[in-house]
Amino acid sequence: MEFYFTKMHGLGNDFVVIDAINQNIDLSSEQIRLIADRHFGVGCDQLLLVEQPVHANADFKYRIFNADGSEVAQCGNGARCFARFVVDKNLTDKRRIVVDTHAGQLVLNVAEDGLITVNMGIPRHQPAQIPLNMPQEAKRYTIQLDSGSIEFAALSIGNPHAVIQVADIDSAPLATVGAVLESHPLFPERANIGFMQIIDRHTIKLRVYERGAAETLACGSGACAAVIAGIEQNLLEHEVDVSLPGGALKISWQGRDQAVYMTGPAGLVFEGRIIV
């Protein structure tokens, strides 16, 4: 198989984006892992396929695959890169784009200054909706790991997230606690594990150990999850600046039953042709 791709990034969370409307694309998990490999492939945290919409009111469908080949339902930075891609490739002349995803429909607005705002949907907190193996919903859950006791918040933003508050983001235990919790039996579909340092009620620092991709330079859905968890615990206000290793996002959430909004940039890196 041979096809054209675009390498993009959202704050250093990087993507191979493929137009699967004008090209015939049928990739196995093994081929996706190879394309994502940073030595033998192009290298990316996630691969995105842009497809025809499923529903009449949508402009496109887009699908998300982690570097380990697993297909997932939500990706905040990927959504902004998807929007930038369809605008730059003239696949649409709209600046308000409705896209079908496995997590439902997203609405994306591309502003004149290039920033993209995504309605990421309404978060879900019930353990069964995350999914999380706990008997009832709580603002924080506690588990015992070999390294000690860990407290975390958990919610779904279309994909599962745990959020752990830390005093110092630079020494957060991503490689140990992050890796263990990502595939802990508490999370039957695994989870993205965020480590959040609260700077003030409008500002946090965040690093995320992503399901299926390990630590990335930024995670858009993780930024939404961390802000929601902080608001739920009355640690944050409704508009928060999130500082990630790759740059900054603005997250806004007005509370339960409300959609969460994420605003940030999306960048083009290079274009190429893959032969697999």
Ligand SMILES: N[C@@H](CCC[C@H](N)C(=O)O)C(=O)O
């Ligand atoms: N980087 C993404 C999230 C990608 C999917 C995630 N690893 C999962 O498995 O749910 C983002 O910006 O949200």
